[in-house]
Amino acid sequence: xxxxxxxxxxxxxxxxxxxxxxxxxxxxxxxxxxxxxxxxxxxxxxxxxxxxxxxxxxxxxxxxxxxxxxxxxxxxxxxxxxxxxxxxxxxxxxxxxxxxxxxxxxxxxxxxxxxxxxxxxxxxxxxxxxxxxxxxxxxxxxxxxxxxxxxxxxxxxxxxxxxxxxxxxxxxxxxxxxxxxxxxxxxxxxxxxxxxxxxx
Amino acid sequence: xxxxxxxxxxxxxxxxxxxxxxxxxxxxxxxxxxxxxxxxxxxxxxxxxxxxxxxxxxxxxxxxxxxxxxxxxxxxxxxxxxxxxxxxxxxxxxxxxxxxxxxxxxxxxxxxxxxxxxxxxxxxxxxxxxxxxxxxxxxxxxxxxxxxxxxxxxxxxxxxxxxxxxxxxxxxxxxxxxxxxxxxxxxxxxxxxxxxxxxx
DNA sequence: GTCTATATTGCGATAGAC
DNA sequence: GTCTATCGCAATATAGAC
Numbered sequence: 001x002x003x004x005x006x007x008x009x010x011x012x013x014x015x016x017x018x019x020x021x022x023x024x025x026x027x028x029x030x031x032x033x034x035x036x037x038x039x040x041x042x043x044x045x046x047x048x049x050x051x052x053x054x055x056x057x058x059x060x061x062x063x064x065x066x067x068x069x070x071x072x073x074x075x076x077x078x079x080x081x082x083x084x085x086x087x088x089x090x091x092x093x094x095x096x097x098x099x100x101x102x103x104x105x106x107x108x109x110x111x112x113x114x115x116x117x118x119x120x121x122x123x124x125x126x127x128x129x130x131x132x133x134x135x136x137x138x139x140x141x142x143x144x145x146x147x148x149x150x151x152x153x154x155x156x157x158x159x160x161x162x163x164x165x166x167x168x169x170x171x172x173x174x175x176x177x178x179x180x181x182x183x184x185x186x187x188x189x190x191x192x193x194x195x196x197x198x199x200x
Numbered sequence: 201x202x203x204x205x206x207x208x209x210x211x212x213x214x215x216x217x218x219x220x221x222x223x224x225x226x227x228x229x230x231x232x233x234x235x236x237x238x239x240x241x242x243x244x245x246x247x248x249x250x251x252x253x254x255x256x257x258x259x260x261x262x263x264x265x266x267x268x269x270x271x272x273x274x275x276x277x278x279x280x281x282x283x284x285x286x287x288x289x290x291x292x293x294x295x296x297x298x299x300x301x302x303x304x305x306x307x308x309x310x311x312x313x314x315x316x317x318x319x320x321x322x323x324x325x326x327x328x329x330x331x332x333x334x335x336x337x338x339x340x341x342x343x344x345x346x347x348x349x350x351x352x353x354x355x356x357x358x359x360x361x362x363x364x365x366x367x368x369x370x371x372x373x374x375x376x377x378x379x380x381x382x383x384x385x386x387x388x389x390x391x392x393x394x395x396x397x398x399x400x
Numbered sequence: 401g402t403c404t405a406t407a408t409t410g411c412g413a414t415a416g417a418c
Numbered sequence: 419g420t421c422t423a424t425c426g427c428a429a430t431a432t433a434g435a436c
Contacts, residue, residue, distance in 0.1 A: 038404095157357045
């Protein structure tokens with residue numbers, strides 16, 4: 001029980017911060033949920049904020065890995081790149097079920113973690129989408145009048161939103177669980193179909 | 201300066217809660233931002249939570265009005281109903297620029313306000329979309345294999361996400377401001393084009 | 401590395417003067 | 419209806435024993 005107090009705190013921090021936000025979670029909550037002592041947070045992470053930032057880095061780990069992997073890949077055709085993004089979102093959500101909630105928590109209610117961690121990753125994801133869409137327009141795959149900046153936001157929105165509302169959707173709305181892949185498949189199909197150049 | 205202390209508190213509560221979330225805003229913050237006294241929050245709203253709920257109701261006012269208006273309207277064709285929803289989102293955002301942020305704050309980090317206020321409105325909006333999509337599939341406007349539950353989430357996602365990230369997009373990403381209507385027009389076009397039945 | 405005990409600060413709420 | 423002063427409590431953080 002020595003070294004993995006850190007891991008248990010990161011785990012507890014992920015679920016608690018994801019569900020209630022930074023300000024609504026106390027160090028005592030974290031200690032209790034993880035089975036650690038209150039002092040452990042300061043000892044291992046230098047305080048609540050340090051734990052929060054470490055948790056953010058932990059959550060973004062699969063994103064960072066994926067971005068590195070993509071950099072070493074041979075360039076794909078635009079549609080394949082967008083498809084890769086869609087499957088990336090779904091895949092990352094399997095490994096880090098709270099990442100999207102946490103990230104959007106940072107977007108709606110920014111804390112110091114936005115500057116410290118989140119701002120490192122968002123622009124890189126955005127650039128990837130932007131480039132794919134720009135290339136796709138140039139190649140004639142997508143509508144020539146497409147506003148690429150807006151189209152990036154649309155893709156992120158149509159995919160991310162599902163994972164954010166999913167926990168509450170099942171309690172608020174009559175949405176049966178038919179699987180994340182099914183949602184992503186249909187949403188991405190709608191999007192891709194929507195930005196494609198009209199067949200003449 | 202008698203009666204409108206209430207209004208000033210509601211105004212300050214809207215911006216502060218929208219930007220930082222319920223837990224991160226103190227009664228002292230609210231008093232200072234509104235020019236009111238700390239005791240005014242308890243006097244007028246029975247406490248911080250009461251003010252928060254009143255603010256939520258105030259934010260949902262345009263939604264409530266719109267839902268009432270729609271109930272008295274003759275039934276529209278499915279595509280028109282979706283179009284109405286899209287323009288409703290844009291129009292409401294003009295009157296209540298913080299509504300979508302606040303609502304999604306409640307979705308990612310639920311407080312008592314979710315049960316008390318938000319849960320009244322979400323299912324009614326969802327039903328409206330669900331019915332329009334179901335009718336559209338039945339009428340042959342939309343793809344017959346469309347999963348209507350998922351398609352509701354997709355439409356909300358593609359539209360709402362923009363308004364949520366807008367404030368930060370301008371600081372994080374190279375997205376120039378080309379107007380909300382332009383975003384909504386393109387995003388809705390993508391969505392509608394995406395769910396339409398393939399021309400044979 | 402872990403724990404208890406404690407220092408300090410800030411919180412929400414309200415009693416009571418005006 | 420507004421304000422000051424204050425109560426009681428919970429927050430983060432840490433000193434020091436183990």
